[in-house]
Amino acid sequence: MNHEKLSRRLERVAIHIPKESTLADIGSDHAYLPCYAVLKGLIAKAIAGEVAEGPFRSAREQVEQMELQHAIDVRKGDGLEVLSPNEATCIAVAGMGGTLISSILERGKDRLAGVKRLILQPNVGASNIRIWLLENDWELIDEEILEEDEQIYEILIAEKGDPLRPYSENRDLEIILGPFLKKEQNKAFAKKWSQEKAHWERIVKQLEEKGQNPDLNAKRSELLMQIRMVEEALNQ
Secondary structure (H helix, E strand, O other): OOOOOOOHHHHHHHHOOOOOOEEEEEOOOOOHHHHHHHHOOOOOEEEEEEOOHHHHHHHHHHHHHOOOOOOEEEEEOOHHHHOOOOOOOEEEEEEEEHHHHHHHHHHOHHHOOOOOEEEEEEEEOHHHHHHHHHHOOEEEEEEEEEEEOOEEEEEEEEEEOOOOOOOOOOHHHHHHHOHHHHHHOOHHHHHHHHHHHHHHHHHHHHHHHOOOOHHHHHHHHHHHHHHHHHHHHHHO
């Protein structure tokens, strides 16, 4: 790892870490994010959590190579079980599916005491995270969407608050698209949802070719509704 360089995706995650936080990076892999945050002076202390032996060793070696053992504690464990309540003030979970991130948060609810901010970067399935935040009184305060190496990533930032605040009366659509991202509609957003719409249209065509039955018709109707909603959003 270059001392000063991080992937653009993780750089954007790092930007949302409140200064002087105690960061817990769950699924830290090579511990690039906590190393970067400490070296940049964003934080003084971090915990890097990994469940698998290989990434755990890689994270520990990276921290030792950077001589940051005084600031970063590398721990092996499943999800938030590497933390004690009131130990971390900011939790980052990046580079996983939205369903897995939601599961990690749900299973580790008791470890969220004292956490002021969640920074969540799903590779897919961001809507699952938005639903979890809504159901657990976390307010989505900001979002980003970006493209890097031909992959599109979303970043969701949440704090304890009013979970309904960012949403309009069109909440179902905004859970899918992201309330902040829908308003901004940058190039990455337009590309992602144009691709998704094309994918759904291909599925609809395949379902039509299979003929008629109640299950297929229901799936087709659901996809057509999603296609119409995305078309309306992209045309705004």
